[in-house]
Each structure stands twice: as structure tokens, then as C-alpha cells.
Amino acid sequence: MTIRVLIADDQAMVRTGFRMILSAEPDIEVVGEAVDGVEAVTAARDLDPDVVLMDIRMPRLDGLAALRRITRPTGGPKVVVVTTFDDDEHVREALDHGACGFVLKTSGATLLVEAIRAAASGEALVSPAITVRMLRGLTARRPAPRDVPLSPRELDVVLLVARGRTNAEVASALHVTVGTVKTHLASVQGKLGARNRVEIAAWAWESGLLGGER
Template structure:
């Protein structure tokens, strides 16, 4: 069973998320929290594999809590819950270690699939929504773009091909089909380029590509 912690200041939202996840059959909601402070304590105490975290809450907000929880070497994967008017906060959360985000009106099947993806150690990259987030709110200041391009310059030509396609939200299998590589080869390229760039996950890689204005 996938252990999930739900964090939202609205009881109705927490209840709805609990019903959806527990109906999936392979997930157990091990706890709920109403704010960031409760979330940080619950993550340590309950050791969930995945945390669904609202962005805006009273007291310690989701952004701060996500950063604290994600900082632990063996911590859970944090998925931010948001609406488009909070996109800029989600972008910052991704930089701080959250592995993705979901809109609060995400269909139940997609919500469950996203939790499974993060529990398996992967990041969530929604091609349509994450691209809108990044391109809308990334500060394209020359210094940031120049720095991002400098980091990407260390990649081989093939690694650059892979990271450009990865930034569009494609899975390893989809990247392989587009670049005519085996899925295992793509996986090896992704692991190598993440290590070379000092990135925690695919979401941060996508942000770096868009910072460099190469996406």
C-alpha cells in the first residue's frame, strides 16, 4: 500500500481526497494535516511515501513546508495542490524540491496515477500545465538565462537532445520513440544528466531548460 499524507486547511478538501485515494485500492491515507507545521511533524512521525500539499494555508504555508519536508534525504515525494492563480508559488516549490503539482480539480483517476508515479520515485510532468507554469512565471532575466545555458553546456549532444524532449513532459518510453532510442538507454541518459547537472528530478531539469529559453 502507498502511504499518503494529505495537507489542506479545508476539511472538505481533505475528506474528498481521502475518499478518492482510498477508493483506488492500493493507497492508504496515513494522516491529515491542516497547515504546514502539522504537515512537517506528521511527515516525520508517519513516514508517508507521498504528501499532497496545498500551497496556501494559515500559519506555515505549503511552500515552506514542502521545502522542509523535501530537504530530508529519505523524505517523501511532495505534490503541490494548486489553482492557476497560485502558479508562481508552485514554480518556487518545484525549485525547492517538490516533485510536481496537481490542480485541485484533477480527475480521480489522474490523481491516483500521479500518486503512484511519485511513490515510484518519479516526478510529475504534465505537458500542458507545467509548460504553462514555467513559461508564464520563470524570470527570463539575462543573468538567469546565461547561468542556465552555462550549466547545460556541459551536456553531450545526445544528453541535450534528451533533456529538451524531457522538458516537454514526455516519459522515457515517449522520449525513446521520438529519439529512436531504447527506453533503457533513455533512462541511463536521464540519470546521467541529472547527476551531471546536480538536479534532484525531472521537474528541475525542465525548469532549467526553460530558464535557458531552450524549451
């Protein structure tokens, strides 16, 4: 299945760069571009993309406001926020309003593509540096959840995800395939009742599985 993508960013060079990266992927098609939030909302309605790559700071209507207008409880495109601004407030607001990913523009092509594929499949992917920084503060604010029986290999996967590793990096570290990593994550999600890898990572930090890491 081809993933149809809309790129929303006010910088022409960024849109061109994203289009070049995504056009090289056999399962991704760029169906349109938008130069601000107003155009993004209109294009999302008219083009019906599977995924919208959304910048935060754009003229007329910023990306977070456009995100709130595009996302719906059922149906509609998934939104991956791609930005140079990584403060925690923006990250939380984006995820609270339905974003399926938050990726820094400096993260590189591999993570960008992985975030699009994750969003299209109903997952959420946040840049590793952001994930770890946000989750480190959870251990002091929330009680540890109940114990959940994970297999040794599932625990290996969870610990690496909690440290911000991508599926490909987890697979490389454990000498397994990416498909095997996804299988383990699906099993862990079922056991934890987690919606995505971000909640899995949060559970690991809240449970104290990362020890005294900072």
C-alpha cells in the same frame, strides 16, 4: 512497494476527492488527513508517510511554512504541493524549500498520481503549464550551458519534457513505453548532472533548444 500518503487540506471535499482517487491505485495507501499546517506537521511526524499532499493556504500554519518544518536534508517524507494558486513566487518558494512537486488542483487525477509516484522515487514533477511559463523566462536571464551530447531519441524526450509533457504523454508521442521514457530521462540526468525533470527542462530552454517558442 506501497506508497503511504498524508493529505493536508482545509477543505473536506478536497480531502475526500483525493482519498477516492488515491484509494483506487493499487500501490498507494492514504494513511491520514490533516486540516491545517499544524496538524500536517504533527501527522507527518507521527504517521511517517512517504509523501505528503500539501495545500498552500490553510489556517493556523500555511502549507509553505509546514513544508519547511517537514522536509529534511536526509530522510523524512516527500512533499507535493497541490493548490489552486500557481503564481511563480509560490512555486519557487516551494521547490526551494524541498517540495518534490507542484500540482494544480485542476490538473486531474492522472497527474496527481504521477506526481506522488515521482516524489516517492526521488523525482520532482511540476504541472506542465507552470513549468513552461516559468522556464520561458530563463533564456533571457541565464547564459546557455555547455553543449551536452544527447542521442537523437534523448533529445526527442527532452524537447517534449521542456514543453510540459508528462511521461505518459511523451511515451504516446514517441510510440514507446513509459519505462523507456524513464530510462532516457535517467540517462539525460546523468549527462547533464540534473536532479530532476524540471532541471532537464530548464537546460533545454536555457540552451535555446525550443527556438523562439513562447
